[in-house]
Amino acid sequence: MNVIQTRNLTKYYGKDRGIIDLNLEIESGEIFGFIGPNGAGKSTTIRTLLGLIFPTSGSGTIFGLDIVKQTKEIKKQVGYMPSDVNYYHKMDVHELLQYSADFYDKDYDSRIEELAETFALDLNRKILDLSSGNKKKVTILQSLIHRPKLLILDEPTTGLDPLMRAKFFDILRKENSRGTTIFFSSHTLSEVQKLCRRVGIIKEGRIIAVEDIESLRKKQLRIIQVEFSHPVGHDEIDCPGVIALEAEQNILNFMFSGEMDSLVKALAGKEIKDLIVEEPTLEEIFMHYYGEEPEEKRG
Amino acid sequence: MKINRNIYSHELKYNRTSFFIWCISISALILLGMAFYPVLMEGDMLKQMTAFFENPFMEGIMSAFGVSMDALTNVLGYYSARNAIFIMLLGGFFFILLAGKILAQEEHEKTADFLITKPITRSEIVWSKLAAFFTYLVLLNIVILITGLLSLEIFKGDNSYSLTSFLVHTLYAFLFMMTFGAIGLFLSLWIKRGRPITNISIGIIMGSYFIDVLSKITPSLDKIGYISPFKFVDSTVLRPDYGLEWWRVLYFVGISLVLFSLTFVIYKKKDILI
Numbered sequence: 001m002n003v004i005q006t007r008n009l010t011k012y013y014g015k016d017r018g019i020i021d022l023n024l025e026i027e028s029g030e031i032f033g034f035i036g037p038n039g040a041g042k043s044t045t046i047r048t049l050l051g052l053i054f055p056t057s058g059s060g061t062i063f064g065l066d067i068v069k070q071t072k073e074i075k076k077q078v079g080y081m082p083s084d085v086n087y088y089h090k091m092d093v094h095e096l097l098q099y100s101a102d103f104y105d106k107d108y109d110s111r112i113e114e115l116a117e118t119f120a121l122d123l124n125r126k127i128l129d130l131s132s133g134n135k136k137k138v139t140i141l142q143s144l145i146h147r148p149k150l151l152i153l154d155e156p157t158t159g160l161d162p163l164m165r166a167k168f169f170d171i172l173r174k175e176n177s178r179g180t181t182i183f184f185s186s187h188t189l190s191e192v193q194k195l196c197r198r199v200g201i202i203k204e205g206r207i208i209a210v211e212d213i214e215s216l217r218k219k220q221l222r223i224i225q226v227e228f229s230h231p232v233g234h235d236e237i238d239c240p241g242v243i244a245l246e247a248e249q250n251i252l253n254f255m256f257s258g259e260m261d262s263l264v265k266a267l268a269g270k271e272i273k274d275l276i277v278e279e280p281t282l283e284e285i286f287m288h289y290y291g292e293e294p295e296e297k298r299g
Numbered sequence: 300m301k302i303n304r305n306i307y308s309h310e311l312k313y314n315r316t317s318f319f320i321w322c323i324s325i326s327a328l329i330l331l332g333m334a335f336y337p338v339l340m341e342g343d344m345l346k347q348m349t350a351f352f353e354n355p356f357m358e359g360i361m362s363a364f365g366v367s368m369d370a371l372t373n374v375l376g377y378y379s380a381r382n383a384i385f386i387m388l389l390g391g392f393f394f395i396l397l398a399g400k401i402l403a404q405e406e407h408e409k410t411a412d413f414l415i416t417k418p419i420t421r422s423e424i425v426w427s428k429l430a431a432f433f434t435y436l437v438l439l440n441i442v443i444l445i446t447g448l449l450s451l452e453i454f455k456g457d458n459s460y461s462l463t464s465f466l467v468h469t470l471y472a473f474l475f476m477m478t479f480g481a482i483g484l485f486l487s488l489w490i491k492r493g494r495p496i497t498n499i500s501i502g503i504i505m506g507s508y509f510i511d512v513l514s515k516i517t518p519s520l521d522k523i524g525y526i527s528p529f530k531f532v533d534s535t536v537l538r539p540d541y542g543l544e545w546w547r548v549l550y551f552v553g554i555s556l557v558l559f560s561l562t563f564v565i566y567k568k569k570d571i572l573i
Binding site: 013043047050051052053054071072073075076078080082084086087088089090099100102103104142 | 303305309313408409410411412413415416417418419420423568570571572573
């Protein structure tokens with residue numbers, strides 16, 4: 001059974017587009033990357049799934065439960081990390097986590113202590129006095145306390161230093177190995193590629209692709225640089241599969257998705273000083289196939 | 300109806316400081332106000348003001364503020380003339396603000412994301428917050444009741460008063476504050492995030508107060524007074540047949556019920572935006 005399933009899920013804010021005909025299927029136990037630039041509809045999707053906003057049309061289920069009608073049952077098993085962190089200013093960290101934990105049936109005192117230790121978070125500080133990185137830690141803890149079966153993370157790493165990020169990813173892997181399904185939204189593919197098995201790509205409110213990370217990587221796309229002994233133009237090479245060709249004095253830069261053999265043969269008669277063949281990053285593949293460069297990560 | 304104990308106790312804790320301050324202020328004002336009663340009576344100061352009250356123009360104005368010669372000489376009359384207005388103004392103000400904040404603040408401070416993603420329904424959120432609101436409402440009115448009775452007993456001197464009339468008057472104030480709470484809660488659903496509800500609350504309370512005063516001074520505006528909740532509080536405590544009148548009670552309870560119900564309906568479907 002799919003943990004998350006949506007059917008033509010659509011959300012308009014008045015006349016403004018949120019998401020259109022979104023069809024998602026997240027399998028049990030997987031880590032799913034949800035990638036798209038800012039404003040593509042990532043948060044709208046998440047907020048609709050969590051019952052913060054209501055769909056204009058279409059439907060969705062989490063654990064087979066309706067996201068509009070059975071939202072309370074759903075949330076017993078869901079942990080959510082929002083992208084913006086906002087908590088009750090007057091509380092200290094422990095009060096906030098206790099307040100959060102008290103919404104669930106079990107007693108999670110030792111769990112709070114344990115997680116706070118892992119993340120080196122001081123439980124006695126006031127929320128108001130926390131740095132944004134520390135607030136983010138509170139969010140992580142708050143989403144993990146009740147051992148949810150599904151984690152929904154909306155750009156969770158913003159504000160975390162590399163060390164904390166590594167720890168956070170370790171925890172996610174650990175939770176995942178216990179069977180927790182993870183829905184990880186991000187605007188950078190490179191961030192989630194090590195963690196996720198599949199990614200969904202959203203652009204202007206629509207899912208434009210759901211890809212296996214491995215098969216995305218295996219697409220025979222190469223980045224090639226050829227340095228000739230003489231100045232060259234765009235017509236220097238004639239071979240099917242050459243994309244985004246750029247000529248700069250003696251050098252040709254291009255991406256190549258055709259048969260390597262025909263490229264080698266096309267270059268065979270020429271005087272070549274240097275040849276570099278590189279495997280592109282997922283970011284470059286992504287950009288190539290979906291024509292949208294994911295934005296630079298914030299802070 | 301399902302109250303989430305966690306939200307309820309959180310809400311009580313979160314607002315208790317301001318609640319205590321309001322309780323103390325209102326109690327102090329009641330006691331201070333009543334402390335003047337013996338002074339007025341002893342010095343025959345009121346009698347010297349007879350001429351002032353007999354002037355028809357002044358009589359009109361003073362009655363608009365709920366003050367008459369007879370009312371002032373009786374201890375309960377004095378209590379209601381002296382205290383009723385600011386108990387209602389301050390109490391109404393406290394509860395329109397409290398109710399206006401209790402739900403909307405989660406959105407203003409962006410803590411709604413935290414709350415709504417917990418395993419609770421929207422209705423449970425509203426019920427729990429309403430429960431906290433009513434707890435404060437009952438508590439503040441108990442405080443007013445006790446302080447009022449205390450001040451009457453301490454300062455009445457030779458005068459006497461009807462306990463029933465006092466209780467009825469206090470009950471009107473309770474209903475009045477509840478109604479303003481309902482108005483505040485309902486309004487808070489429509490106010491865009493970031494805009495303080497304070498200004499609007501002051502506007503509504505002062506506006507309805509002056510509408511009431513105007514309608515009492517100007518006979519031709521009498522009917523307009525009925526749009527103000529102040530009009531429905533009966534302050535003629537000295538009338539022998541003073542008591543709860545069903546249409547006044549119906550007005551307060553009716554408005555409150557309608558607005559509270561609408562709050563449930565609207566909040567259940569409200570999009571919580573970032």
